[in-house]
Amino acid sequence: MFFPAPPEQLRQQTLALAALLQAVTLVDQLARSGQADPQAMDASMASLFDFSGQTAEQVFNSPQSLELGLRALRDLLSGNDYGERQAITRYCMGVLFLQNKLRRDKDASSILRNRLEHCAKQREFGSELTGLASALADIYQDTLSKYRFRIKVSGSAQQLQNPETAARVRSLLLAAIRAAYLWRAAGGNRLNLLLYRNRLFTEARQLLSAEIQH
Numbered sequence: 001m002f003f004p005a006p007p008e009q010l011r012q013q014t015l016a017l018a019a020l021l022q023a024v025t026l027v028d029q030l031a032r033s034g035q036a037d038p039q040a041m042d043a044s045m046a047s048l049f050d051f052s053g054q055t056a057e058q059v060f061n062s063p064q065s066l067e068l069g070l071r072a073l074r075d076l077l078s079g080n081d082y083g084e085r086q087a088i089t090r091y092c093m094g095v096l097f098l099q100n101k102l103r104r105d106k107d108a109s110s111i112l113r114n115r116l117e118h119c120a121k122q123r124e125f126g127s128e129l130t131g132l133a134s135a136l137a138d139i140y141q142d143t144l145s146k147y148r149f150r151i152k153v154s155g156s157a158q159q160l161q162n163p164e165t166a167a168r169v170r171s172l173l174l175a176a177i178r179a180a181y182l183w184r185a186a187g188g189n190r191l192n193l194l195l196y197r198n199r200l201f202t203e204a205r206q207l208l209s210a211e212i213q214h
Contacts, residue, residue: 021088023173047179051113056179095179095180099181119135119139
C-alpha cells in the first residue's frame with residue numbers, strides 16, 4: 001500500500017535534492033567554463049562542515065542558500081529534457097550510487113569524517129572555503145576515488161586539466177555526497193523519485209516562489 005510522504009518530509013526531501021542538484025550543477029558549470037556561482041558554491045562547500053545538521057534545512061539554514069539547486073530541480077522535473085541536463089542527471093545518479101557504497105563502507109566513512117573535521121579546524125583559523133578545495137579534493141581522491149565506479153565529469157579539457165578547477169570539482173562532488181546523505185535521511189529513495197515526482201516539482205516551485213517574494 002502506498003502512503004504519501006507528510007508535507008514536512010516532502011519539504012526536506014525537496015531541499016536535499018536541491019542541495020544535490022546545486023552541487024552537481026556547479027560541477028557542470030566549472031567543467032564547462034571554469035566559473036561557477038560563488039554564493040551557491042560557498043553554501044555547498046560549507047555544508048561539508050556542518051556535522052550536526054540532520055536535515056537540509058538545518059544544514060543550509062534557508063532555502064535561499066539553495067536557490068540554484070531549487071531552480072535546477074524544478075527544471076529537471078518539469079519534463080523539458082534539454083541536452084545540458086543529461087550530464088547533470090548522470091552526475092546525480094553517480095553520486096547516489098557512490099553514497100550508497102560509502103554508507104556501507106564503515107572504514108572509508110570514518111576516514112572521510114575525520115579528514116573533514118581536520119579541515120573544519122583549518123577553516124576555524126581563517127582559511128577561505130575555496131582555499132580548502134585542494135584539501136577536500138584530496139579527501140575525495142583518498143576515499144571515493146578508490147571505488148571501481150567513478151563519476152566521469154565531462155566538459156572543457158582545458159578547464160578539467162586546470163588543478164584549481166579540478167580540485168573545486170572534486171570538493172563539490174563531496175558536497176553532493178553530503179546532500180545524498182540528507183536525501184536518504186529524509187526517507188528519499190528511487191521509488192520516491194518516481195512516485196513523488198509531481199509533488200517534488202510543485203514543492204520546489206513553491207519554495208522558489210517564496211524566496212522571490214522575500
